[in-house]
Amino acid sequence: xxxxxxxxxxxxxxxxxxxxxxxxxxxxxxxxxxxxxxxxxxxxxxxxxxxxxxxxxxxxxxxxxxxxxxxxxxxxxxxxxxxxxxxxxxxxxxxxxxxxxxxxxxxxxxxxxxxxxxxxxxxxxxxxxxxxxxxxxxxxxxxxxxxxxxxxxxxxxxxxxxxxxxxxxxxxxxxxxxxxxxxxxxxxxxxxxxxxxxxxxxxxxxxxxxxxxxxxxxxxxxxxxxxxxxxxxxxxxxxxxxxxxxxxxxxxxxxxxxxxxxxxxxxxxxxxxxxxxxxxxxxxxxxxxxxxxxxxxxxxxxxxxxxxxxxxxxxxxxxxxxxxxxxxxxxxxxxxxxxxxxxxxxxxxxxxxxxxxxxxxxxxxxxxxxxxxxxxxxxxxxxxxxxxxxxxxxxxxxxxxxxxxxxxxxxxxxxxxxxxxxxxxxxxxxxxxxxxxxxxxxxxxxxxxxxxxxxxxxxxxxxxxxxxxxxxxxxxxxxxxxxxxxxxxxxxxxxxxxxxxxxxxxxxxxxxxxxxxxxxxxxxxxxxxxxxxxxxxxxxxxxxxxxxxxxxxx
Numbered sequence: 116x117x118x119x120x121x122x123x124x125x126x127x128x129x130x131x132x133x134x135x136x137x138x139x140x141x142x143x144x145x146x147x148x149x150x151x152x153x154x155x156x157x158x159x160x161x162x163x164x165x166x167x168x169x170x171x172x173x174x175x176x177x178x179x180x181x182x183x184x185x186x187x188x189x190x191x192x193x194x195x196x197x198x199x200x201x202x203x204x205x206x207x208x209x210x211x212x213x214x215x216x217x218x219x220x221x222x223x224x225x226x227x228x229x230x231x232x233x234x235x236x237x238x239x240x241x242x243x244x245x246x247x248x249x250x251x252x253x254x255x256x257x258x259x260x261x262x263x264x265x266x267x268x269x270x271x272x273x274x275x276x277x278x279x280x281x282x283x284x285x286x287x288x289x290x291x292x293x294x295x296x297x298x299x300x301x302x303x304x305x306x307x308x309x310x311x312x313x314x315x316x317x318x319x320x321x322x323x324x325x326x327x328x329x330x331x332x333x334x335x336x337x338x339x340x341x342x343x344x345x346x347x348x349x350x351x352x353x354x355x356x357x358x359x360x361x362x363x364x365x366x367x368x369x370x371x372x373x374x375x376x377x378x379x380x381x382x383x384x385x386x387x388x389x390x391x392x393x394x395x396x397x398x399x400x401x402x403x404x405x406x407x408x409x410x411x412x413x414x415x416x417x418x419x420x421x422x423x424x425x426x427x428x429x430x431x432x433x434x435x436x437x438x439x440x441x442x443x444x445x446x447x448x449x450x451x452x453x454x455x456x457x458x459x460x461x462x463x464x465x466x467x468x469x470x471x472x473x474x475x476x477x478x479x480x481x482x483x484x485x486x487x488x489x490x491x492x493x494x495x496x497x498x499x500x501x502x503x504x505x506x507x508x509x510x511x512x513x514x515x516x517x518x519x520x521x522x523x524x525x526x527x528x529x530x531x532x533x534x535x536x537x538x539x540x541x542x543x544x545x546x547x548x549x550x551x552x553x554x555x556x557x558x559x560x561x562x563x564x565x566x567x568x569x570x571x572x573x574x575x576x577x578x579x580x581x582x583x584x585x586x587x588x589x590x591x592x593x594x595x596x597x598x599x600x601x602x603x604x605x606x607x608x609x610x611x612x613x614x615x616x617x618x619x620x621x622x623x624x625x626x627x628x629x630x631x632x633x634x635x636x637x638x639x640x641x642x643x644x645x646x647x648x649x650x651x652x653x654x655x656x657x658x659x660x661x662x663x664x665x666x667x668x669x
Contacts, residue, residue: 148201342381
C-alpha cells in the first residue's frame with residue numbers, strides 16, 4: 116500500500132524531522148563493522164573458528180549460524196565464508212547471518228530508495244533500543260523512533276503488528292526509518308472521505324487485511340479504514356468462531372454492509388462476497404428429501420452436518436436413533452462420517468435446516484406391534500422410574516408399568532423398582548395411534564377378586580365391617596377385597612346412624628372383573644328375603660288337585 120506523496124506534504128522530511136538525528140537514536144548504525152571474507156580453520160561442536168585478513172587473532176562463529184534445519188554443518192575446514200566483523204583487533208565479533216540480513220537490507224534499500232515516499236509497510240516490533248524500536252517488514256529490519264511510534268509501552272509491545280510509513284532511507288548507513296505516527300495522522304485525515312467512498316461502493320468486493328480477531332468478530336482494514344466483520348457475517352454455514360477462522364495479517368475479501376454511527380465504524384461481510392448456497396437449497400430441496408451429508412462437528416446435544424455446498428444442517432440427538440436412552444451422539448456417529456439423512460425442516464428466514472437419521476431406520480414400535488400381541492408375556496429390564504411407575508424395555512421399545520398395574524397390594528409401587536431390574540410382564544394394551552405400550556405385572560397373578568369369586572357369586576350373602584364412609588356410600592371389608600354399598604342400596608339402614616366398624620350384611624349385587632370391583636346391596640338382600648318369604652307363604656297355602664277332588668266327593 117502507498118499513500119500518495121503528492122497529497123501528503125506532512126510525510127516529507129522537514130526541519131522538524133531531522134533524519135540524521137533519527138539515525139543517531141538507532142543502535143542499527145553499521146560504521147562499527149564491515150563485511151569481510153574469512154576462512155574456516157577449525158570446526159568443533161559449538162563454534163567454527165574463522166581467520167579474517169588483517170586480524171591478529173581468529174574469530175569465533177557460533178556453529179548454529181552455519182547449520183541447516185536438520186543440524187547439518189554447511190561449511191568445511193578451508194572453505195571461504197563471508198562474515199560481518201565488528202569489535203577490535205584484540206576481540207573480534209563474527210557473524211555470518213548478519214551478512215545475509217545486510218544483503219537483504221541492501222536489496223530492499225536499492226528497490227525503494229528512489230520511490231519510498233508514502234510507502235506503507237506492515238511491521239512487527241522485534242526488539243527495543245535506546246532510541247525506539249527495531250521493526251521488521253518484508254524480512255528486513257527498520258528503525259521506528261520512539262517519537263514516531265505513537266505507542267504506549269505496556270510491556271507487551273514485542274511481537275505487536277503495526278502499520279507505518281517509510282520516511283527515510285540511507286543507503287550509506289544501510290538504514291530504513293519508518294513512522295507509525297505519520298501513518299495514523301494521514302489515515303485519520305482521510306478517514307471520513309475513505310468511509311464515504313466505501314459506503315458508495317456497497318456492491319464492490321474489497322480486499323482487506325485482518326487487524327485482530329475477537330470472539331464476536333474480525334476487525335479488517337480496507338483502504339486505511341478499520342471495520343468489523345461480525346461472526347454471523349463470516350460464513351453461510353452459520354456463526355463461526357473468528358479466532359479459529361483467520362490469523363492477524365491474513366487477507367480477506369469483504370463487502371461493505373453499512374456504517375455503525377454509534378460505534379463509528381464500518382460493518383463488513385465476508386459471506387456477502389460469496390454465492391448464497393441457501394438459494395440452491397430453496398430451489399432444489401424439500402422436506403422429506405433424502406440427502407448425503409458429512410458430520411462436521413459433534414456437540415452434546417447433536418451434530419452439525421456439511422451439506423457440501425457451503426452450508427450446514429443440524430442433526431439433533433433425538434433424531435439420531437430411536438433409542439431414547441442414547442447418552443451422546445458420538446455413541447452412534449463420528450466426525451467426518453458420511454450419512455444419509457432425511458430433511459425434516461427448511462427455514463429460509465432463519466437459515467436453518469434440520470435433518471433426521473432415525474427416520475431412515477425401521478421404526479421400533481412398528482416392529483414390536485408386528486411381532487407382539489396384547490396378552491403376550493415378555494421379559495424386560497427397567498430403564499427409568501417415575502413417581503407414577505417404571506418404564507421397562509421389552510425389545511425394540513419401552514413400555515409403561517404403571518403403579519396400579521404392579522401389584523394387587525396397593526402399598527407396593529412399580530416406582531420402587533431399580534434401573535436395571537429384570538421383570539416379567541404382560542402386555543395389556545398396544546396403543547398404535549399414540550405408539551404407547553401398557554404393561555402389567557399383577558396381571559400374571561391371581562387377583563383377590565378371583566379368589567373371592569371362588570366362594571361367592573351374584574346374590575351371595577356376605578357380611579363385612581364398614582372401613583370407610585363416603586358421600587356416595589360406604590365401603591365394607593370382605594377379607595382381601597373391599598366392596599361398595601351405594602347410598603341407595605343401604606335401605607332400610609339410615610346412613611347417619613351407622614359408623615366405621617359396624618358389621619353389615621348384604622348380597623353381591625354387581626361384579627366388575629375388568630376393574631376388580633364388587634358392589635353389595637342391603638336393599639337387594641331385603642327384597643330377596645321378602646321374595647323368599649312370599650314364596651314360602653304361597654307354598655304353604657297352595658292346594659293340590661287331589662285336595663280339590665276330595666272336597667268335591669264330600
